[in-house]
Structure formats: C-alpha cells, structure tokens
Amino acid sequence: MKLKALLMSAVAVTALAVPALAQEVTLRMQTHYATEHPTGKLLAAFIDDVQTMSDGEISIEMFYSSSVVATVETFDAAINGILDCDATGGAYQTGKNPAFQFVGDIMGGYDTPWQQYSWLYYGGGYDAAQELYNAQGMQLIGWSIYGQESLSSSKPIAGFEDVKGWKFRSPPGMETEIFQELGASPIVMDFTEIFTALETGIIDGADASGLANNVGLGLYDIVKHATYPGFHSMPSDHLACNKDVWDGLSESQRRIIDTAWQKLSFQVALSNEKANAEAAAKLKAEGVTLYDWSEEDRREFRRAAQVAWEDWGSRSPEAGALLKSHKEYLGQLGLISN
Incomplete structure (x- = not known):
C-alpha cells in the first residue's frame, strides 16, 4: 500500500511539473497590400515574429492583395468567419458607422505618426476605439501609420490660397468637404484614373499617397x-x-500578437519617414518644388477640417465620442484650442 501511495504521489507530481500542451492556432488574415509592397514585406516580418515568438504555436495565413474578398469587404469577412482578422483600415467602414472616420483618417489633426499613435496608447484612444470595434463583434489590436500624405500638383501649391479653385483628385468622404470649405474643387475618382487625368489636364493635381509612393507611381x-x-x-x-x-486565444498568444504588431507599427512609420526623406532629396535635385506649408496655413486648414469634424461627429453617438477624445488630446498637444 505504501508503494502504491508513493507511485501515485510521484505520478501526481510529474503531472504538475509537465505543462499542458499549448493549443495551436492558425489565423487567417487579409491585407490590401501586395507581397512586394514595402508594407507587405513588413507584414511578412510580422508573421515571422509571431510564429517565432510563439514557437510555432500561432500560425498566420496572410492573403495579400485582397485575394479573398474586396478590400472594403475584409472587415465583414472577419465578422462572419470567412477570415479571422482584417489588416486593412477602419476608414473603409464609415458606411457601418461614421465613427470609423476618426480611427481611419482624422484629416488635418496630428502632425506626425508618433502623435497619432500616442492618442491611441496614451490619450485614451484605445478604449474609445475599442467600444466601436466591439459593437461590430471585432477587436482592435493596433494601428500602422506610414505618415503624412503629399499633394501633387501641376502648379504651385504653397499655401491655402493656392487651393482656391484647384481641381484635384480626392478620395470620397471627409476630405472633399474640407477642401470645398477652403475653396478647392475636389473631384472624386478612382486611384487608377489619376495618371491619365493629370496627363490630359482634367485635374490640376492629386491626393494619392505619401511622397515616396507618389514617386513610384510616376506622378x-x-x-x-x-x-x-x-x-x-x-x-x-x-x-x-x-x-x-x-477572446479564444490564450493571454500569452494575445500578447505575442500585440507586441509583434507594435513592432510592425514602429517599422512602418520609421521606414516610410526614411523613404520620403530620400524621395524629397531626389525630387529637389530633379527640379520638383516642394512646399512646407507655414504654421498659419496649417492652422487655416485645421480650422476647415474642424468644420467637417463637427459634422461627422454629429452623425452617430460613437463618432461624437471619438471626436471628443481626439479634440481633448489635440488640445493637450497644443494643436488646437478647445
């Protein structure tokens, strides 16, 4: 009996000493970026980080170039279980709730990616945004921000006076409202039509992307x-x-994904800052004129932006809550007066 008791005790101790086998999981994600795009390459590094840090416990199957569903349908595909995660952007979901504008593109708010990240992590933004996502059955993990976009033009665009009557390609939504407030003539057109429209003079300029990406487009x-x-x-x-x-992931699995995404966020902003600076030097040498708007003109743009913010903030309670959060934080940073 003593021997049996000792054996049973030894088995119990051994069972306690051996951790339970971790549950392996495969997450299906979709991005609108291509594998060869700089962000697509950084997403591949993110996948490798997650799989390495989890010792193979987490696998990620990434579908590049919106190969499963259209980019704007990625969010719904994750809600409905066709995918597990959406690696596109909140701005595509303003049709679900106008509040997604304030997590997708705030327009004229923050000067740098670092300020905008700081709202998410240190300005109460994460909790405010999470309510919006959770209401849709989704969990926001984090952002990636590549930096300020550049306007391209066939004529000088040195300040807000130059945008009066300026015909340019604009994406739909809040941006058109802001530039109309400044007297410009935004024309909503597909991204693929920009090159021909500029060549034929249908438009004077375009809001396409960041400076380095615009170089790549041949603008x-x-x-x-x-x-x-x-x-x-x-x-x-x-x-x-x-x-x-x-919620079905373990705490360690969630932390691994969050940590790897924050690394990706840092790398996206940093690599694009470098690429844009290199592009700026190259363009100046080639005779392209670059305009850094004055503080006064930036304030005038921000004033026009706030008119559009208030309109969008009135469109749903969630939009109003997110706008309030941004305005309070922008005030703390001295970017607007509350």
Whole structure:
C-alpha cells in the first residue's frame, strides 16, 4: 500500500511539473497590400515574429492583395468567419458607422505618426476605439501609420490660397468637404484614373499617397509641385480580429500578437519617414518644388477640417465620442484650442 501511495504521489507530481500542451492556432488574415509592397514585406516580418515568438504555436495565413474578398469587404469577412482578422483600415467602414472616420483618417489633426499613435496608447484612444470595434463583434489590436500624405500638383501649391479653385483628385468622404470649405474643387475618382487625368489636364493635381509612393507611381514625371512634409491626411491601417477568435486565444498568444504588431507599427512609420526623406532629396535635385506649408496655413486648414469634424461627429453617438477624445488630446498637444 505504501508503494502504491508513493507511485501515485510521484505520478501526481510529474503531472504538475509537465505543462499542458499549448493549443495551436492558425489565423487567417487579409491585407490590401501586395507581397512586394514595402508594407507587405513588413507584414511578412510580422508573421515571422509571431510564429517565432510563439514557437510555432500561432500560425498566420496572410492573403495579400485582397485575394479573398474586396478590400472594403475584409472587415465583414472577419465578422462572419470567412477570415479571422482584417489588416486593412477602419476608414473603409464609415458606411457601418461614421465613427470609423476618426480611427481611419482624422484629416488635418496630428502632425506626425508618433502623435497619432500616442492618442491611441496614451490619450485614451484605445478604449474609445475599442467600444466601436466591439459593437461590430471585432477587436482592435493596433494601428500602422506610414505618415503624412503629399499633394501633387501641376502648379504651385504653397499655401491655402493656392487651393482656391484647384481641381484635384480626392478620395470620397471627409476630405472633399474640407477642401470645398477652403475653396478647392475636389473631384472624386478612382486611384487608377489619376495618371491619365493629370496627363490630359482634367485635374490640376492629386491626393494619392505619401511622397515616396507618389514617386513610384510616376506622378512627378508629369507634375512638378508637391507638399512635403504633408499636413492634410495621415491614414491609419489597422489590425482587427473577430472578437470571439481573439477572446479564444490564450493571454500569452494575445500578447505575442500585440507586441509583434507594435513592432510592425514602429517599422512602418520609421521606414516610410526614411523613404520620403530620400524621395524629397531626389525630387529637389530633379527640379520638383516642394512646399512646407507655414504654421498659419496649417492652422487655416485645421480650422476647415474642424468644420467637417463637427459634422461627422454629429452623425452617430460613437463618432461624437471619438471626436471628443481626439479634440481633448489635440488640445493637450497644443494643436488646437478647445
């Protein structure tokens, strides 16, 4: 009997000493970026970080170039279980709730990615945004922000006086309202139509992307003026996962994904800052004129932006709550007067 008791005790101790086998999980994610795009390459590094830090416990199947569903449908695909996570951006979901504008592209708010990240992590933004995502059955994991976009133009664009009557390609939504407030003539058109529209003079300029990306698009083979550093638009991409899937992960798995995403966020902003600075030097040498708007003109743009903010903030309670959070934090940073 003593021997049996000793054996049973030894088995119990051994069972306690051996940890339970970790549950392996595969997460299906979709991004609108291509594998060869700089952000696509950083997403591949993110996947490697997650799989390495989890010792293979977490696998990620990434679908690049919106290969499963259209970019704007990625969020719904994650909600409905076709995918597990959405690595596109909140701005695509303003049709669900106008509040997504304030997590997708605040327009004229923050000057740098670091300020905008700081609202998320230190300005109460994460909790405020999480309520919006959770109401849709999703969990916001984090952002990636590549920095300010640059306006490209066939004529000088040195300040807000130059945008009066300026015909340019604009994405739909809040941006058109802001530039109309400043007297510009925004024309909503597909991204793929920009090059031909500039060549034929249908538009004077375009809001396409950041300076380095605009170089890659060949815009400065046609037009010779641009704003840099930008001031008007700094879109946030996000990682958002189905909440049931996220809640089903272990705490260590969630922390690994969060940590790897924060590394990605840092690398996206840092690498684009370098690429844009290199592009600026190259363009100046080639005779392209770059305009850094004055503090006064930036304030005038921000004034026009706030008119549009208030309108969008009135469109849903969640939009109003997010706008209030941004305004309070922008006030703390001295960027607006509350």
